[in-house]
Amino acid sequence: MENPGKSAKLFAAAAVVVVVAAALFLVLGRGGTPGDASPEAGFARDMATHHAQAVEMAFVIRDKSESREIRSLAFDIINTQANQRGMFLGWLQQWGLNPVGEQRPMAWMAGHGHDGASAAPxxxxxxxxxxxxxxxxxxxxxxxxxxxxxxxxxxxxGGVQMAEGLLKLSDREEVAGMARKIVTGQAGEIKLMTDMLRHRNAQPFPSLLK
Incomplete structure (x- = not known):
């Protein structure tokens, strides 16, 4: 006769395996691709929206500024972030995911430096x-x-914050590689823009970075 205690332990172990498998399926989806609630999907969706606003602002200043350095910066932002945005949307399509999704923005970083659960939509x-x-x-x-x-x-x-947040949650090659590019590229432009403000006798807003 089978030992009841042993059967209970085996059942409990099997239940744990099922729970872990379900969690992995939610995050990774079929075939190892990111799932709808994964950090990679959330990052791609939110960063696509974030980049879209940067491109919008860059177009505004490009069309009204007479400064060669400002227009050059705006041109670089438009080209770089529009191209990156296309990649984010391309990933979502490749992963078979909706470009909008059902989670509220920044939910993928909840508990990791940004309270996405309580943030306003x-x-x-x-x-x-x-x-x-x-x-x-x-x-x-x-x-x-x-x-x-x-x-x-x-x-x-804000973009650097989001990219650094992704790097804490994912090591997926193409997504992490893009996040590192964003951290490096935007940190360099932050320094450039701080210098441009100084030359105009102005200061940046209080920094979001710690």
Whole structure:
């Protein structure tokens, strides 16, 4: 006769295996690709939205600034972030995932430096408000350049936060590699924009980075 205690232990062990397998399926999905609730999917969706606003702001200042250095910076941001955004959306398509998803923004980083569970819908670090975008559209000359640099510096800091958050949660090659590029590239532009603000007798907004 089979030992009841041994059977119970085997049942419990099997239950643990099932739970772990279900969790892995949720995160990775079929064939090892990221699942809908994975950090990779959340990062790709949120960063695509984040980049879209950066491109929008860069177009605004490119069309109104007379400064060669500002226009050159705007051109670089438009090209780099539009291309990266295309890659994020391409990954989601390749993974068979909806580009929008059902989770609220930043939920993938909940408990990892950003309280995505309690954040208001659409709350991503560094994003400009509608009022700030309206103000950028209204200003001219040096005032517009200063506000653009302040908004974009904060925006880049938010992007760095998100990329560093992904690197803590994922080592998937293509996604982690892009996150490292974002950290390096945007950190360099933050320094450049801080110098541009100084030359215009202005300062960045309070930093989001610790």
């Amino acid at each position: 659409g709350a991503m670090p560094g994003m400009a408000t509608a009022a700030e975008l309206d103000r950028l559209g209204e200003l001219r000359g040096t005032q517009a350049e200063v506000l653009f640099l302040q908004l974009m510096t904060r925006h880049h800091e």
